Amino acid sequence: xxxxxxxxxxxxxxxxxxxxxxxxxxxxxxxxxxxxxxxxxxxxxxxxxxxxxxxxxxxxxxxxxxxxxxxxxxxxxxxxxxxxxxxxxxxxxxxxxxxxxxxxxxxxxxxxxxxxxxxxxxxxxxxxxxxxxxxxxxxxxxxxxxxxxxxxxxxxxxxxxxxxxxxxxxxxxxxxxxxxxxxxxxxxxxxxxxxxxxxxxxxxxxxxxxxxxxxxxxxxxxxxxxxxxxx
Amino acid sequence: xxxxxxxxxxxxxxxxxxxxxxxxxxxxxxxxxxxxxxxxxxxxxxxxxxxxxxxxxxxxxxxxxxxxxxxxxxxxxxxxxxxxxxxxxxxxxxxxxxxxxxxxxxxxxxxxxxxxxxxxxxxxxxxxxxxxxxxxxxxxxxxxxxxxxxxxxxxxxxxxxxxxxxxxxxxxxxxxxxxxxxxxxxxxxxxxxxxxxxxxxxxxxxxxxxxxxxxxxxxxxxxxxxxxxxx
DNA sequence: CCCTGTGAAATCCTTCACAGCC
DNA sequence: GGCTGTGAAGGATTTCACAGGG
Numbered sequence: 358x359x360x361x362x363x364x365x366x367x368x369x370x371x372x373x374x375x376x377x378x379x380x381x382x383x384x385x386x387x388x389x390x391x392x393x394x395x396x397x398x399x400x401x402x403x404x405x406x407x408x409x410x411x412x413x414x415x416x417x418x419x420x421x422x423x424x425x426x427x428x429x430x431x432x433x434x435x436x437x438x439x440x441x442x443x444x445x446x447x448x449x450x451x452x453x454x455x456x457x458x459x460x461x462x463x464x465x466x467x468x469x470x471x472x473x474x475x476x477x478x479x480x481x482x483x484x485x486x487x488x489x490x491x492x493x494x495x496x497x498x499x500x501x502x503x504x505x506x507x508x509x510x511x512x513x514x515x516x517x518x519x520x521x522x523x524x525x526x527x528x529x530x531x532x533x534x535x536x537x538x539x540x541x542x543x544x545x546x547x548x549x550x551x552x553x554x555x556x557x558x559x560x561x562x563x564x565x566x567x568x569x570x571x572x573x574x575x576x577x578x579x580x581x582x583x584x585x586x587x588x
Numbered sequence: 589x590x591x592x593x594x595x596x597x598x599x600x601x602x603x604x605x606x607x608x609x610x611x612x613x614x615x616x617x618x619x620x621x622x623x624x625x626x627x628x629x630x631x632x633x634x635x636x637x638x639x640x641x642x643x644x645x646x647x648x649x650x651x652x653x654x655x656x657x658x659x660x661x662x663x664x665x666x667x668x669x670x671x672x673x674x675x676x677x678x679x680x681x682x683x684x685x686x687x688x689x690x691x692x693x694x695x696x697x698x699x700x701x702x703x704x705x706x707x708x709x710x711x712x713x714x715x716x717x718x719x720x721x722x723x724x725x726x727x728x729x730x731x732x733x734x735x736x737x738x739x740x741x742x743x744x745x746x747x748x749x750x751x752x753x754x755x756x757x758x759x760x761x762x763x764x765x766x767x768x769x770x771x772x773x774x775x776x777x778x779x780x781x782x783x784x785x786x787x788x789x790x791x792x793x794x795x796x797x798x799x800x801x802x803x804x805x806x807x808x809x810x811x812x813x814x815x816x817x818x819x
Numbered sequence: 820c821c822c823t824g825t826g827a828a829a830t831c832c833t834t835c836a837c838a839g840c841c
Numbered sequence: 842g843g844c845t846g847t848g849a850a851g852g853a854t855t856t857c858a859c860a861g862g863g
Contacts, residue, residue: 380854386801390780404822413782417856424824432823433863449801450808457800464702468695474780474797479804517811519803542810543803545796549621549705551644559806561799565776566705568792569688570617570680572750572774573710575790577681579773580748611832635844648834655846663845664841 377448381422385445387412388419392442404435451479456515458484458541460532461523462492462502465547469521470497483518484511488528512539522546608679612653616676618643619650623673635666682710687746689715689772691763692755693723693733696778700752701728714749715742719759743770753777 391411395403405423409416423429423436429444430436446452457480459466469475470482485497488505495502503511512518520536522529522544529548536544537558544560546552549567552560622642626634636654640647654660654667660675661667677683688711690697700706701713716728719736726733734742743749751767753760753775760779767775768789775791777783780798783791 378854382805383798383802385805386795386798387782389801390797391782406822411782415856417858418854420823421825421855428824430823431863432861433821435822449805450811451801451804455800455804455807464695464699468699469796471695472796475800478797478801480797480800517807519800519807543807545799545803551618551622551642559803561803563794563796563799564617565700565703565794566621566709566711567614567617568776568794569686569706569711569750570620570682570709571614572776572790572792573682573686574613574616574680576686576748576750576774580681609832637844646834648836649832651845652833652847659846661845662841663839664843666844 377425381425382449384412384414384418384422385449387414388422389442389445389449389451392438392445396438396442400438402435403438403441405430408436446479453479454481455479456481456483456518457521458482458486458508458511458515458518458536459521459523460486460505460508460536461525462487462495462497463523466521466523467497469523470500480519483515486511488524508535509539512536512541516540517542519543519545522548522552524548526550608656612656613680615643615645615649615653616680618645619653620673620676620680620682623669623676626669627673631669633666634669634672636661639667677710684710685712686710687712687714687749688752689713689717689739689742689746689749689767690752690754691717691736691739691767692753693718693726693728694754697752697754698728700754701731711750714746717742719755739766740770743767743772747771748773750774750776753779753783755779757781 388408391408394411405416405420409419412419423441426444426448429441457475459469459482462470462485466485466487470485475482482498482500485500485502486505486508487493487502492502493504512520518541520541520543522532522536524532526548529546529550530552533544533546533552533554537554542558544552544554544558546560546562547564549564552562554560619639622639623634625642636647636651640650643650654672657675657679660672688706690700690713693701693716697716697718701716706713713729713731716731716733717736717739718724718733723733724735743751749772751772751774753763753767755763757779760777760781761783764775764777764783764785768785773789775783775785775789777791777793778795780795783793785791
């Protein structure tokens with residue numbers, strides 16, 4: 358969903374900048390989560406086959422993916438869970454907490470702010486913004502909801518933060534514009550509209566109705582198939 | 589994210605079963621939404637260029653995608669908004685409402701149940717289930733929360749329904765197993781774990797931490813690039 | 820043996836560019 | 842002239858299969 362599909366290197370890095378494919382980057386978080394779970398259970402070494410199973414990918418794909426990061430496994434043995442974890446965290450820039458600003462504190466914004474999976478996975482909610490005066494001042498998971506007008510201040514106070522757009526479709530573009538103008542260059546949006554942003558801004562979009570519609574297609578294809586067989 | 593990548597034809601359909609690529613199917617909902625918006629504004633005809641802009645894809649991609657459904661455009665003119673809409677709705681099986689069962693009525697389940705984008709886009713929430721006795725009986729958006737034990741009954745009462753897994757990671761596999769055993773063959777999960785399901789079950793996974801981590805990678809790549817330039 | 824790392828093949832997806840129709 | 846529909850080219854991603862180290 359995020360804009361492009363080009364290989365993403367580190368521009369300006371001299372010499373052999375291994376270019377990690379976008380498809381690989383999208384899977385590294387899956388491996389990371391599986392590794393954390395394994396570490397929690399005390400597992401020290403894991404084979405590509407096992408880790409792939411935990412991550413719901415094929416082992417060949419996993420090995421290819423990891424090969425883009427370098428050779429961190431041992432033949433005949435597998436990968437060190439802690440080593441591999443820290444290599445992936447380094448590669449993805451999860452070594453320190455990233456600030457997250459959530460705009461829109463409706464049901465979804467609440468759910469996000471309260472989602473325990475953020476803190477402890479490299480993220481910290483530093484701002485909750487809403488336009489509704491009735492919600493301002495309300496504490497949600499240790500953070501107090503502030504008025505939308507504070508948007509620029511909050512973003513300025515947290516360089517390199519990620520903006521989350523959890524407002525209705527009608528105001529999503531407007532909010533996106535303000536975030537970008539304030540300096541945000543990574544957006545996660547839940548609004549069911551295409552956001553127009555400058556090229557250098559990364560957007561990822563999560564659309565629940567889209568996910569359900571894709572599932573609907575398969576339900577329907579099954580039905581049509583069954584009818585054809587019966588007919 | 590959903591299992592495979594194979595072309596999805598209608599098995600058992602005689603003769604030339606056009607196989608629509610998975611990537612195309614994932615984009616049809618975007619076009620559909622744009623078409624609905626255009627229709628609401630009273631637009632009757634749209635070119636691939638315009639519709640592509642509204643959907644944030646390229647016009648060539650859009651035309652290719654639509655060509656898999658057949659030739660519903662007119663050269664020199666464009667596409668009829670209403671015609672194209674109904675063709676896509678047919679193709680995706682959105683001609684009648686699909687029942688949706690949501691398991692887990694925490695913050696996220698609430699957000700989903702209350703999400704206006706479902707009813708009116710081909711879906712109807714027919715069941716809300718939770719294990720917490722304090723939540724049972726509570727009405728959420730016209731549907732009353734029922735105990736988890738009712739799962740099999742609810743699924744049986746709504747053939748071909750989609751199951752939504754909005755429970756904590758620890759119980760996700762268990763819930764998924766029950767849904768599948770009860771007959772559900774399409775799952776949307778928000779739990780940050782890989783669900784093991786039989787081949788014939790379609791799973792789509794939405795993982796907020798994963799989305800943020802992908803954005804984090806880009807933030808970090810930007811930083812590294814800036815440093816390299818500065819150094 | 821077991822298991823990783825990786826070229827090479829195969830597949831899938833996107834983009835190009837233009838023939839053909841309005 | 843404008844615009845769709847589509848082969849063909851070009852990329853990207855996945856899979857294969859095996860060389861090579863432990």
